[in-house]
Amino acid sequence: MARIIKVSNLNYRYPDGTTGLNDVSFEVEEGETMVILGANGTGKSTLFMNLTGILDGDGHIEVMGLLLNKINLKNIRRGMGMVFQNPDDQLFCPTVMDDVSFGPLNLGLDANQVTEASQKALALVDLQGYESRTSYHLSFGEKKRAAIATVLSMNPRILLLDEPTSGLDPRSISKFINILYTLKSQGKTLLIVTHDLFLTQEIADRVLVFSEEKRPVAIGNYKEILNNYDLLLKNNLVHQHRHRHDAVVHEHEHQHGYIHKH
Amino acid sequence: MKLTNSLLEKLDPRTKIISFLAIMLCMILTPITRMRDFGLYFLLILAIGFFSNITPRQILKKVCILIPFVLFIAMFVPFVKEGNVCWSLEITHWKLDITYEGVWTFLNIIVKSSLSIFLLVIANATTTFSDFLKGLDMLRVPRLLVMLMSFMYRYIFVLIDEARKLMRARSLRYFGSRYKEQFRAMGYMIGVLFIRTFERAERIYSAMIIRGFSGEILSVKRFRFSTMDILFMVGIIVSLVCIVSGLVNKIEHMRVSGAHLWQGL
Numbered sequence: 001m002a003r004i005i006k007v008s009n010l011n012y013r014y015p016d017g018t019t020g021l022n023d024v025s026f027e028v029e030e031g032e033t034m035v036i037l038g039a040n041g042t043g044k045s046t047l048f049m050n051l052t053g054i055l056d057g058d059g060h061i062e063v064m065g066l067l068l069n070k071i072n073l074k075n076i077r078r079g080m081g082m083v084f085q086n087p088d089d090q091l092f093c094p095t096v097m098d099d100v101s102f103g104p105l106n107l108g109l110d111a112n113q114v115t116e117a118s119q120k121a122l123a124l125v126d127l128q129g130y131e132s133r134t135s136y137h138l139s140f141g142e143k144k145r146a147a148i149a150t151v152l153s154m155n156p157r158i159l160l161l162d163e164p165t166s167g168l169d170p171r172s173i174s175k176f177i178n179i180l181y182t183l184k185s186q187g188k189t190l191l192i193v194t195h196d197l198f199l200t201q202e203i204a205d206r207v208l209v210f211s212e213e214k215r216p217v218a219i220g221n222y223k224e225i226l227n228n229y230d231l232l233l234k235n236n237l238v239h240q241h242r243h244r245h246d247a248v249v250h251e252h253e254h255q256h257g258y259i260h261k262h
Numbered sequence: 263m264k265l266t267n268s269l270l271e272k273l274d275p276r277t278k279i280i281s282f283l284a285i286m287l288c289m290i291l292t293p294i295t296r297m298r299d300f301g302l303y304f305l306l307i308l309a310i311g312f313f314s315n316i317t318p319r320q321i322l323k324k325v326c327i328l329i330p331f332v333l334f335i336a337m338f339v340p341f342v343k344e345g346n347v348c349w350s351l352e353i354t355h356w357k358l359d360i361t362y363e364g365v366w367t368f369l370n371i372i373v374k375s376s377l378s379i380f381l382l383v384i385a386n387a388t389t390t391f392s393d394f395l396k397g398l399d400m401l402r403v404p405r406l407l408v409m410l411m412s413f414m415y416r417y418i419f420v421l422i423d424e425a426r427k428l429m430r431a432r433s434l435r436y437f438g439s440r441y442k443e444q445f446r447a448m449g450y451m452i453g454v455l456f457i458r459t460f461e462r463a464e465r466i467y468s469a470m471i472i473r474g475f476s477g478e479i480l481s482v483k484r485f486r487f488s489t490m491d492i493l494f495m496v497g498i499i500v501s502l503v504c505i506v507s508g509l510v511n512k513i514e515h516m517r518v519s520g521a522h523l524w525q526g527l
Contacts, residue, residue: 054468074474082472088420089465094392094412101482106474114482132390136419154473 004030004158004189005051010059012046020046021057022215026208030157033180033190035200035222038210039236044193045085046214048160051191052082064157078107081151082160087135087143096122096138096146097131103154114153121153125179141172148179158189165199177202195237201226211235268315269490270388275397277491281498282385286378288502294370300377302505306498307380314388324383329376336371340364391415396481409479417462425455 005028012020021043028034038044049055051063053073061068063076081103084090093099100118109117122128125145130138135146144164151159164180165173180203184190194200200207204222209231211217218231225231232238242249270278285306292299311321345363352358389397392412399408428451436444 049468052468052472054472077472077474080472082469084465084469086465088417089462090469092413092416092466092469094395094415095390098392098481102470102475102480103473105480105482106476106478111482111484118482136416150473 006062012057035204042210043214081156087147090147091135270314
């Protein structure tokens with residue numbers, strides 16, 4: 001498999017002086033699903049902003065064999081779609097169709113191709129018939145799915161998803177994971193930022209763990225990382241959990257979002 | 263309001279924008295003393311309404327929401343305008359004069375705005391906002407303005423929601439004392455709302471440029487003038503010309519004098 005993203009020694013400092021990213025280096029293979037795990041405020045979203053060239057950090061980023069700079073930016077963005085955490089930021093047009101066709105139209109496709117691509121994207125996220133709906137009136141789960149359709153219509157090779165499951169109910173999450181499976185089977189490279197270990201276990205090939213020093217501390221196969229409780233505990237991804245069974249109080253590691261059996 | 267498939271909805275938004283604007287312009291430029299013309303405009307608007315599938319009840323409901331605002335603004339005009347006094351009201355040492363000029367101005371405002379509101383309600387009920395924006399864009403209205411309107415339409419409710427949440431959070435922690443302090447809280451809230459809006463705008467812009475935005479809003483929907491559009495436009499223009507040039511009056515005078523069709527108006 002070919003390498004599709006290479007980041008080396010990426011540093012970013014926000015204008016107010018806080019560190020956003022601290023010496024980040026990693027590589028992503030084409031077609032793999034990489035989950036970037038990290039607690040709140042560990043620089044995961046900042047990393048995405050840097051990968052898409054919105055923020056301009058120091059370091060070396062290579063996407064699809066192209067060095068990320070002003071000249072290549074347009075070509076890189078053609079092949080890389082990003083879904084924002086808040087769908088209200090992603091859906092800015094009056095109707096869903098306007099939003100989904102926004103990307104392909106900007107790519108310069110003609111009207112028929114745009115319609116076809118948009119329909120395909122809407123079908124993939126199970127939102128057929130929503131074309132003329134106003135995005136404000138959609139439910140949160142529908143908004144999230146519409147947001148991903150706006151990127152899928154551009155048929156990108158790489159998809160960056162920022163907290164795709166946050167704020168979704170269990171049924172919406174499983175629907176979302178199905179969509180991710182479909183994308184995975186189509187050979188797309190997925191980069192997912194989350195602190196949802198359930199999602200990680202379901203979808204990840206490899207996992208990159210960000211520490212609170214805003215740098216990656218571990219990278220590896222998802223089983224390897226998810227079974228390393230010390231690592232997860234240290235990086236605020238699981239917490240010591242104490243609870244009572246009648247008279248006995250016991251303490252053990254506990255993953256967020258899990259209802260576990262005893 | 264749910265859109266059905268009436269003639270007015272099938273028309274190109276440009277046709278509607280142009281012809282409705284034309285009607286409103288003619289109406290506004292007609293001196294109020296030509297009351298009969300306004301009757302004719304009303305009939306024209308009724309005829310247009312006939313081509314939409316909205317019931318008169320629905321139209322009236324919306325018109326009734328808007329007219330009080332106009333009434334409120336126009337209410338004081340008869341008392342303020344100087345001129346020949348037609349009726350004066352004395353309450354102890356207060357004196358209120360109603361002038362002829364004032365009454366005419368009042369009528370001017372009320373009649374013209376009510377008719378315009380009628381027309382706008384019909385236009386609004388038969389055109390979706392996004393189609394309207396596309397129509398404006400194709401009519402070469404500055405793109406920046408069109409985009410501003412589009413974003414406003416999309417985010418005004420999000421903003422209102424956010425403001426409401428802030429208010430709720432405040433009122434949950436406010437127990438009724440030190441009301442002067444509340445102004446400061448209000449100031450903070452406005453500040454927070456501003457910063458949030460600003461940051462949201464930044465995120466939206468990022469979302470746009472990642473999807474290849476380069477300053478141009480494009481659209482799949484292509485509008486084309488059909489024969490229906492042309493017929494509609496011609497119909498409107500002919501009737502406007504007839505009304506404005508007083509042709510209708512003349513035709514009427516050529517008929518039996520003394521039994522005018524529009525005598526009641």
